[in-house]
Structures are given as C-alpha cells and as structure tokens.
Amino acid sequence: MQICRFVLPGQGPRLGALVEGRVYDLTASSESAFQSMTDFLWRTVGYSPEKRVAFVADVLQKTLPAFDWSQLDREPAAGVAHLLPPVDLQEVWAASVTYVISRDAREEESDQSNIYNRVYDAPRPELFFKATPNRVVGHRDFVFVRSDSGWSVPEPELALFMDPEMDIVGFTIGNDVSSRDIEGENPLYLPQAKVHRRCCGLGPYVTLRESENVPDGKNLDVRSVIYRGGKPVFEGDINTSRIRRSFEELILYLGRDQEYPNGVVLLTGTGIVPDDFDLTEGDEVEISISGLGTLRNPVRRAPGDKA
Numbered sequence: 001m002q003i004c005r006f007v008l009p010g011q012g013p014r015l016g017a018l019v020e021g022r023v024y025d026l027t028a029s030s031e032s033a034f035q036s037m038t039d040f041l042w043r044t045v046g047y048s049p050e051k052r053v054a055f056v057a058d059v060l061q062k063t064l065p066a067f068d069w070s071q072l073d074r075e076p077a078a079g080v081a082h083l084l085p086p087v088d089l090q091e092v093w094a095a096s097v098t099y100v101i102s103r104d105a106r107e108e109e110s111d112q113s114n115i116y117n118r119v120y121d122a123p124r125p126e127l128f129f130k131a132t133p134n135r136v137v138g139h140r141d142f143v144f145v146r147s148d149s150g151w152s153v154p155e156p157e158l159a160l161f162m163d164p165e166m167d168i169v170g171f172t173i174g175n176d177v178s179s180r181d182i183e184g185e186n187p188l189y190l191p192q193a194k195v196h197r198r199c200c201g202l203g204p205y206v207t208l209r210e211s212e213n214v215p216d217g218k219n220l221d222v223r224s225v226i227y228r229g230g231k232p233v234f235e236g237d238i239n240t241s242r243i244r245r246s247f248e249e250l251i252l253y254l255g256r257d258q259e260y261p262n263g264v265v266l267l268t269g270t271g272i273v274p275d276d277f278d279l280t281e282g283d284e285v286e287i288s289i290s291g292l293g294t295l296r297n298p299v300r301r302a303p304g305d306k307a
Helices: 037-043 049-059 100-109 115-121 180-185 187-194 247-255
Strands: 002-008 012-019 022-025 066-068 082-084 091-096 126-131 143-145 156-162 168-176 200-208 221-228 231-239 264-267 284-289 293-301
Touching: 002 037, 049 200, 082 200, 091 168, 126 187, 126 247, 156 221, 156 247, 156 284, 168 264, 168 284, 168 293, 180 187, 200 293, 247 264
Parallel strands: 091 264, 143 293
Antiparallel strands: 002 012, 002 082, 002 200, 012 022, 022 066, 091 126, 156 168, 156 264, 168 200, 221 231, 221 284, 284 293
16 A cells, blocks of 8 residues: 655645555545644554554545546646655655665775775664755656766665654655765765755655565665656666665664654665766656656756855
8 A cells, every 4th residue: 555645736735545546635534644644654653564554444445535646647836736755744864885786886986995895894884864855856856966066876765664663654765866976076075965955856655564565675676767868878777685784773773862753764775876877957767666666756957056
C-alpha cells in the first residue's frame, strides 16, 4: 500500500492512498490521522507494520473521493491537481559511502588520499544533513543543480521513511543531487555540495513497510536513466543488497543524541555514479526502484545570487 501527498485546486495539501491505480482522498475521511503526513506518523507510532496497513485499509472502507493516478502524475502547476513531495515537516538526512562503487568514485575525485576508504571501513558511518522540507521537491517537479558547479550528478537512493520513534514506516525514492567537483575539491565543502534550493527529490509516494511487494527494502533493484533531448544519455542499475551497512546500524547512528519530533527520512547511499557526466538544464532524471515506483525530476540550473 502506498501513501502520497497531493494538492487539489483551492483545497491545499491532502493525504491519499494509492490502490490499483486509484488515489483515494484519505483527508476527506475527516480522520485526524490523515490530515497531514506528520499526523499519520504520530497517530501510528508504536503500530506494527501490519496494524498500520490495516488502519489505512479500514478507512478505505468509507466512501472517499478518488482520482486516477494519471490525474496526479503530471508536472506541478497552479490550478491543477498534482503530487507533492511525501514530506511536510520531516528533515532529510543521508548516508554516504555505503556502496563500494560510491567509495571508489569519491576516492578518485578527491584530493584527500584514502579518506573515503577509511570511512567505508570505519565502525561509524558517514551521515550528513541533506534537506529541510522546503528544499525537497516531489515527482515531476524540477531539481536545481548549483549555479557555481561544473560537475553535478543525481544520486539515486532508497529512502527510509521513519516515525518520531525512528521505526521504519515505509520506503520511498530519493534523488540526492550532488556537486561532485565542489565535494572533491575539499571534503569540508560537503554541505555546499549537497544542500541548496531544490537539492532533493523524493517520491512519488511512501510504500508502507511489509506490504506485499516490499517486505524490508533489502533486496530491491534500483535503476536510473538520464534523458537529454528526450533520449537516454546515461543508464545504471544496482541492488540494495549491496549496501554494506544494515539499516539498523544507520538508524542507530542517526538517532544517537538526536530527536526527530516529526519523523525523519534517511537516504541510504547510492551505488549508481555517473562517470564524467554533468547534469545540465533540460535533462530529466528517472529513478525506479522495484516495488516503489518511479520518480522523475526535470533539471534546471539554479539562478545564482539574487540581485
């Protein structure tokens, strides 16, 4: 079962459940748990995955407004129904160097010898802050590459969607836009390479944990295609079974001396690293994960400093 956020003209954000190609407006049920994503996470704290799915299924027994997926699967624009990113108040964090290919690529681009090999093998994982909710965009919405970067790439990632007690509620798809030249120049520049306006795509929805197709997220096929002028110019794939660290380990470190009162999203790292490839204005990034759907984000270059 999938939970999404969407907007209707004149009605503001809604929470919906995607079932067999139809999105049912859970917010219309007037149930307090479905007035926002944060409400849903809070209301179902302590629920087992089976109880959470059953809770949503019970509300779906009511007569609710419903829309064909095609009515929401469109470029966001004023005055039309469209999807929103699945976060409303949730921060987004990210793990890095969790795949061997990511370690090797970063080691190659960096002037700091052996730094990424060391973190790959270290007991403590690399975790960094990625985005506040206002920096996140959803399905079909555009991401920015930095105006001062000459080498930017998407990083396709499985994302863990967690409640305030850091239990995994479900999974979604992440597009961690990164400036590899800025990070490679000096690891201390990581925040600038990673955090900026429209730096993170998430969506198109949250697939609840232990649904029929996605039991635990640990053996999923990830595929990325970048289109330029409507034609594929890069394709890559990986399986999440090749993540070196367990989700439990990443969550343990993410929660150490921290709190996330509205829940949190954790990107689990990328195993697809385009080599000698730079995102440019007009590209489109397509990321698919088995059982989780497909996230599409057009690319624009950030306008730079405001006058």
